[in-house]
Structure formats: C-alpha cells, structure tokens
Amino acid sequence: MAKSALLKSSIAKKYWMALTGLFLCLFLVGHLAGNLQLIFGTPLQFNEYALFMTTNPAVKILSYVTYISILFHVVDGFLLTIQNRKARPVGYAKTNPGANSSFSSRNMAVLGTLVLIFIATHMTNFWAKMHFTTMPLQTITIDNGGQVSSFYITSGWGQDRFINVNQVDGENLIIEGNGFYYTKPIKVQFAEGYKDLHKITMDFFRSKEKLFGVIPNEGLFFTIFYVLSMAVLGFHLWHGFQSAFQSLGLNSPKWTPTIHFIGKAFAVLVPFLFAIIPLYIHFTK
Amino acid sequence: MSTAKNINITLKIWRQKNTKTKGGIETYKLDNVSTASSFLEMLDQLNEQLVNDRKEPVAFDHDCREGICGSCSLYINGRAHGPDTGITTCQLHMRMFNDGDTIYVEPWRSKAFPVIKDLVVDRTAFDRIQQAGGFVSVNTSGNTIDANSLPVPKDDADKAFMAAACIGCGACVATCKNGSAMLFVGAKVSQYALLPQGKVEATERVLNMVRQMDEEGFGNCTNTGACEIECPKGISLENIARMNREYLKASL
Numbered sequence A: 001m002a003k004s005a006l007l008k009s010s011i012a013k014k015y016w017m018a019l020t021g022l023f024l025c026l027f028l029v030g031h032l033a034g035n036l037q038l039i040f041g042t043p044l045q046f047n048e049y050a051l052f053m054t055t056n057p058a059v060k061i062l063s064y065v066t067y068i069s070i071l072f073h074v075v076d077g078f079l080l081t082i083q084n085r086k087a088r089p090v091g092y093a094k095t096n097p098g099a100n101s102s103f104s105s106r107n108m109a110v111l112g113t114l115v116l117i118f119i120a121t122h123m124t125n126f127w128a129k130m131h132f133t134t135m136p137l138q139t140i141t142i143d144n145g146g147q148v149s150s151f152y153i154t155s156g157w158g159q160d161r162f163i164n165v166n167q168v169d170g171e172n173l174i175i176e177g178n179g180f181y182y183t184k185p186i187k188v189q190f191a192e193g194y195k196d197l198h199k200i201t202m203d204f205f206r207s208k209e210k211l212f213g214v215i216p217n218e219g220l221f222f223t224i225f226y227v228l229s230m231a232v233l234g235f236h237l238w239h240g241f242q243s244a245f246q247s248l249g250l251n252s253p254k255w256t257p258t259i260h261f262i263g264k265a266f267a268v269l270v271p272f273l274f275a276i277i278p279l280y281i282h283f284t285k
Numbered sequence B: 001m002s003t004a005k006n007i008n009i010t011l012k013i014w015r016q017k018n019t020k021t022k023g024g025i026e027t028y029k030l031d032n033v034s035t036a037s038s039f040l041e042m043l044d045q046l047n048e049q050l051v052n053d054r055k056e057p058v059a060f061d062h063d064c065r066e067g068i069c070g071s072c073s074l075y076i077n078g079r080a081h082g083p084d085t086g087i088t089t090c091q092l093h094m095r096m097f098n099d100g101d102t103i104y105v106e107p108w109r110s111k112a113f114p115v116i117k118d119l120v121v122d123r124t125a126f127d128r129i130q131q132a133g134g135f136v137s138v139n140t141s142g143n144t145i146d147a148n149s150l151p152v153p154k155d156d157a158d159k160a161f162m163a164a165a166c167i168g169c170g171a172c173v174a175t176c177k178n179g180s181a182m183l184f185v186g187a188k189v190s191q192y193a194l195l196p197q198g199k200v201e202a203t204e205r206v207l208n209m210v211r212q213m214d215e216e217g218f219g220n221c222t223n224t225g226a227c228e229i230e231c232p233k234g235i236s237l238e239n240i241a242r243m244n245r246e247y248l249k250a251s252l
C-alpha cells in the first residue's frame, strides 16, 4: 500500500523547511518595521511598541509560532544535513562545485548555524533582559495636588499596574487606569533613573565597556557582529527565499523569474535595513 | 578544417578491486592522445597500454557510445560527464583538454550507487525506484486502446516528452552535494503525471517512488540546481517542483 509520510519523507522535510522559512521571512518584515522606530520614532513610541510586543495576546501567539518555526527549521535542517552527508559516504578527490551551483545554495547549513548563533546572542542581549530581568521601566511621577505617585507609561493593554496615557500636552497629560481617572491636566515630571528598552538599546551599541573584560569597546564589537550577521542572513535568504517556492512545488516558467527577483531583492534589502540600525546608533551621539 | 593534434596527459583514476575492498587514486601517463578522440576512446587507449604492460585494465561502463543509453558515467575533473554541458561522457571529446593536463576520473559517489569495480557503479537503485511505480498498468488481453485515441494537450505532451528524455544515467545524483535523486524521480513521476494514462495511478505512483527513493539512501534536495546544469538531457527543475506538488496532492 502506498503510504505518505508527512513528517519523515524527504519531500515532507522540504515542505516544513519551506513553510517555516517563509514564515520566518514574514517575521523579519514585522520585526524590521518595529526596529526602524529606533531611527525614525521617539523613545516613547519605541517603548510602547516593545510593551505591546510583550503583552498583546495576538502578538504572544505569533511569537510562539515564531519560536516553534525556528525550532522546527533548525531541527529539520539539522536532520536534512545529516542525512545528506550520509548519502555520500565516500567523497570525490576533485570537485568543482562553482561550475553548477551558487555559494549560498551549497552552504545553507553553515549559514543557518551562523544565523542561529546570532539569534541566540541577540536574544540574550535584548529579549532575555526584557523578559527575565527586573528592568526599570520608563516611569512618570505625578503630582496630584501634593500627592506624589509614580507610574509606568504604557498605551494601556489591560493591565492594572499600568496607566493609560491619553494625551501628552506639554507637561500636562490626561491619564486613566489603576483606579485613577483624571480628566483635568496634571503636572507630571519624568522620574529619575528613567531607563527602558530604547535606552538599553542605545547604551548597548554605544557602550565603551570591555566585553568579558578583554574585548575593548563592546558597542563597536556588537555593531560589527550585528552587521556581519545580517550579511550572513542575506546569503541564507539569497538562496532560501526562492528555494522555498520550489520546495512547495511552485515553479512555473511564468512566475519563477519574478520569484527569483523578489527573493534576491528581499535578501539584500531586509538585512541591509536591519544592519543600518546598529550602525546608526553606534555612530550617532 | 581539422585542427586535431596529439596531447600528452596525466590521468588520476580511481581503482578499486570490488565493492568490499578499499580503493584509491592511481596515476597514469598517457602520450599521443588525439584531440579528435572521445573520452572513452582515450580510456580504451589507456587500457591497451595497461594490457601491454601486463596490468589490469580500468573498468568503466559504456554501451551505445552515442548519448542515448546512459551507461557511461564518470566524474571527470570534478564534474559529472566532464567539462561540458548537455552531454554524456561518450559525447565528451579530448579537444576539451590541453597538452600537459592532469585529469581526475572518479566513479559516481553515492551511498545508493556502490562501486562494483574501478569506475563502474551499481545503479540498480534506479531500477527499483522505477519498479515501485514508474509504469502504467495496462490491460494487454487483446483489447488495448491506441494511445493516440486519447487527446493530450500539446503543452502537456511536450513536457511529458521532455521529462521522458531522462536516460537514467545518474549524473544528477553524482553531482548533487546531497546525493539526491530528485531530478531523476521528478522526471519519472512527471512523464506519467502529465498524461491521461498516468493519472489513474498518480497517487500511489508518487508515494511509492518517493518512499523507494528514500529507502535507497539518496539525500534530500536543497534546490542547489546543480543536477539541472549537469543533466545530459536538460531535465528541468520544474519536474522536481511537479513531483513535490504531486506528493502533496497524494498526501492530503
């Protein structure tokens, strides 16, 4: 009897690689749009965005899909590579791979592993700080007729610890939440020790500290590391984007040239825009 | 106007007694090779020299010597069927080489293609894939229908014919960094999937052929496209995509 093996067969592995890879490409677009606020937005905008990304339920679901995609993509890619090594136990004495395939296409596993190292580093740098450390949030102090209290700023995503900033009008703002509801303007002042993800990011790429006590100027070090990692991602996508369509069986003389073109444009543009963020931060101020 | 001349070459050839023994590269000098001769004729010349020296001649596969049977194999200077495109080894000529060249000649390398002797490999894995589904079951009890009585769109007929041009040489496997047989299987699946006669058994065909392909130990395609470039018959990657579609359809 004919039996399909939608998890195990060689072709099924390709479907999973392609689906997870393409989902990660979508993720990149979203992540890029958010991160570009570091250049084009205000600190408050960026922090609101960061809070939204860590608390909104829809985003939460999406983030779990992203983690699972990365996991599947990595495990599947690993299995694929192992099996492919086994398929040729004795190698050739003389090879000429450049004659028939691109550098990217031959080095997807190595490029992917470098991307994985980047993802791990990047998540320790920011994501872990956001999730696991008691990072001081951007706060405001409110003087309500002599009664001084301190609040976290947020656009309000249903958490009673937070207050909702409805309108910023010079030094006055109208707030609601946490049992308070103010309609009249209240004098506010930003609390001292104001610290947030925006500031953490700025400090990170501008840090003059020594990394592990040996590498001088860790800000510059990480800027270079991030830029190089984006180049690696670009090479991975140079082959990967169009490869995913082929894996899913989407190949036709009519559409394939367009898919190749979009894939190459994506592979250059997206990593490039990501890379200018650390460069911009490091080399300004 | 012929510009044939004679060249002297150094050959580095894989020698291996049988499947069980370990092989190795041996070096041979061969003088006065006409650039008008084919690569296989050059090997014949080498074997004559070896026999005269009372040495074991090099075993290599060949049959038609005109690019239609797919027997001749050989990984020459790092490329399947040598430094030219759209040809089998029997169609490769010594004019592609220069005086003083060193030429590596190795067998197809794949777990599924064990070396039988020297440059000869066992390609029956391809036969088993074919037997798993590369056919159309026809009632031959005297009431067969003329194939031409079934209308086939010209475009489909052309594509099926192009897929059927595959001669099962195994260059796609040999050149693929993953040792994947998907161009071969894609061509074999496509040549039936496109025609009305093949549609009846399409589901079992693709599932069975892919399962057999995996069992034989071929690798997983990562779309490097090397096979399409080295295939002597210009089998297109579109056939792999079609197989992937067929497999998905059959699985759902």
Ligand code: HEM
Pocket: A014, A015, A017, A018, A019, A020, A021, A022, A024, A025, A028, A073, A074, A077, A078, A080, A081, A108, A109, A111, A112, A113, A114, A115, A116, A236, A237, A239, A240, A241, A243, A244, A245, A247, A248, B221, B222, B223
């Ligand atoms: C943001 C991160 C990543 C994105 C957007 C991405 C994207 C892609 C895409 C679109 C493909 C093509 C799928 C196909 O051929 O069907 C692919 C393939 C692959 N990726 Fe990734 N990838 C990422 C991270 C990684 C990581 C972390 C690894 C490994 C540790 C990895 C390893 C591979 C491998 C081995 C392939 C198979 C090559 C192939 O089939 O063409 N990737 N990736």
Ligand code: SF4
Pocket: B165, B166, B167, B168, B169, B170, B171, B172, B173, B183, B184, B187, B227, B230, B231, B232, B233, B234, B235
């Ligand atoms: S697809 Fe091309 S390279 Fe592969 S076996 Fe058929 S003819 Fe040979």
Ligand code: FES
Pocket: B061, B062, B063, B064, B065, B066, B067, B068, B069, B070, B071, B072, B088, B089, B090, B091
């Ligand atoms: S000997 Fe038949 S194709 Fe080369």
